[in-house]
Amino acid sequence: MRLIVNGTTHEVDAEDRMPLLWVLRDILGLHGTKYGCGIAQCGACTVWLGGEAVRSCQTALGDVDQPVTTIEGLGAPGALHAVQQAWVTHQVAQCGYCQSGQIMQAAALLAATPAPTDSEIDDAMQGNLCRCGTYPRIRAAIHAAAAKLKEG
């Protein structure tokens, strides 16, 4: 099975029904994508398939027909994506475990809706659970990232 992840092509020998999440983590060694629930209830495993945010725990390897982007492909510590920069500036993270998924979901939202309202943010982000309760800062950081992206 051929898989393109963050622009790199991989040959993966695994079951078609193996979730993309575990292919990323345990076979490709990309640990930024997190396991939280395994049933698409928490969003910690959110990645992009093409440009769409999907739950990688519910995406079978055999169904991956587009390039995959993970948090590692969005930006890196020395080269932050605007959403990541806003996350850092607003000190969004507490434990941080859900934030890869939050950021991938937020970046997908901003790609589709460059200036989201609070209600659009709530709609887009409600599948991403945070038990530390970072939601108020997630809202603020998304607005800040939207403003930044608009500036260019």
Next chain:
Amino acid sequence: MPRTGRIARRTFLVGSALVGGGLAFGIWRYLTPGPNPLKAGLKAGQAALTPYVLIAPGGITVIAPRAAMGQGAQSALALLLAEEMDLDWDRVAVAHGPPSATYYNGAVLAEGLPFAPTDRSTQAELAREAGDVLAKFLGLQITGGSSSIPDGFDKMRRAGAAARAVMLQAAAARSGQPLEALRTGASAVILPGGGRIPYTALIAEAAGIDPPADPPLKPRGDWRLIGREVPRKGMVARSTGTELYGIDMVLPGMAYATVRRAPQLGAGVDRIDMTRARAARGVRKVVEIPGGFAVIADNTWRAFQAADLVEVTWAPAAYPATTEAMFAEVAGSFTADRRDSRFTDVGDVDAMLRQDVPGEARGKEGGGQEGAVQQGELIAAEYRAPYLAHAPMEPMNATAWLKDGHLTIWAGCQVPLYAASAAAKAAGVPPEAVTLHVLPMGGSFGRRLEDDFIAQAAQVARAVPGVPVKMTWSREEDMTHDFCRPLGMARGRGRVARGKVVAMDLAIAAPSTTASQMGRLGLPSVGPDTAIVAGAWDQPFAIPARRVTGYRVPEMAPVSSWRSVGASLNGFFHEGVMAELIHAAGADPLAERLRLVDDDASRRVLEAVGELSAWGRADLPKGWGRGLAFTLSFGVPVAEVVDVEATAAGIALRRVYIAANLGVVVDPRNVEAQMTGGAIWGLGHAMGAEITFDGGAIEQGNFDSYPFLRINQCPVFHTRALEMGDRVHGIGEPCVPPAAPALAAAIFAATGKRLRQMPFSKEVDFA
């Protein structure tokens, strides 16, 4: 404060060891500083100036020996040290460091003492000091109880000042300048002419200098980091997927495992057939472990899959099989033989609550609700709280490697020394043959005060000697094998007269978290458990007749500390009954609490939340309701106001106002995050979460059946942190307890529905 009882005739729990017994070890050992655990691991060219400062040519690492689990304590502890050592914050690295008794937590036992946080009597202060002594003897390196900052506030600053003194001496020796002529700044010693010697260039000289034992600390006016908005450590890693949590551990040749244990907690295997699992793709081994089995495979998913193929019958549970039977046990525990404590007994409560005492009632609510019995001006109500799971976002996991008789473990952990010892036992190696690396955690909320999963990883490693193995629980295993927050019930009675609350009698029944935890550590527990009544008995309200009685329910399912522990139930119980009394009195919830409060900081907190929320002046839209609650826990008085709107889709949380007194605010942005996060924790569970049992097994397995507040339900927050008094407090937990009763009061104001059991979703819908 009300009289707190007769301490001389009581024994009490502090970590289940008697303070008196701890003192018998001898004061000399307490006064001797612990050895520096960093010395053993020093590489060439490095120096460990104190147990908290590791200095290498490439930079300075501050050891903040408390677990990183989202509460921000590591960064705040490092900040305290950096303040005194004059470190360049942007270039400071922070690490947990090796587990060591040197890093004992001297503040964690204070919450377990039968003295209210507001009690500053000699007796109370002596007991707190004894708690510190005992913690040192026990080598109690523990993260919990909102105690990292209270414990570390002086300790870390002194360590920083001592390290700075060493740097100054080293620079004096190097430069030939007199000590008095030297200054420090941005991780360097500054010479009289303006020249700088970076700390990292003084390692050789520093290695031979002993740090002073009691260096002077900066006056508050000179602080340039404490209380300022400085960047919290770890933000970039946690925003780029590069933080290494326990679950991300990788070692060459590593195997991947998962375990399943009896859903009937503590029970074992009756019959097991592992044949099919052993034949599954990628499976290396399937073995029995105590209470269940482990699958070791070549990736986590294959281990999960194969675990489903094991055919197993479990033994029955040793406790009541259903939630209904468990609550019946609780309800049957309000008896003399199960009475655990009565720390508060002020005035003649029995006389005040007699039927024939004349009184006056005003503004009573409509009757007829279940649990409410109204007898003239007497109020009686029964409250309930369910079991709750910690369910941190990162499921339990640990990586273990048993090689040549030595066991190395990597895991998130709040009790590293206990965990290492449990792992040694599980792997069959002596304690000194264990190395435990404590990694950052994807949440914990008290879950990793238990070391069950670490011992398990050691058992799994034993099955594949020489091979490192990462054991990861499925979410379902995690949720169904938690050590839950105990369930509990409260029966409240009270009297109001002439518009005032004049009597309150609160009886609380719950299993003892302390006894359950100590039992697992093989330690005895003696005396009453303050956790059963914490957040109720110690509240600063001078109601003329007042009594709080704790009843201990038998253990049933194992229970443990859950963010804010006993106060997580009792804040709801106490403030629920208080709200009903104030309502019956026809009084204003804020004004009546202000009339009753007898602690300055608590009064200021109530006033502050009144100002923040424009209490009494806010013009709430139609259909909205506003509720107030207050809880003093972990030494921190917290008042919260919740505004809700009754919409067609259900109750919507609109705004939350929080005021709290911390003494000193070390890291204001993190404090705000803990205040809002704590309230969200309290609100989110009160709204919809409960753990129930059937057939002895937990019925909720994942976030679909154990819901939590989502961003679309999240209110807007306004917070204020006060800095009153001479004591520093932690903020990880205290904002949890008042959230549920404030929400209940708001829903009552909006709908007239009085909520006496959590979760509230049993009786109202949420938008």
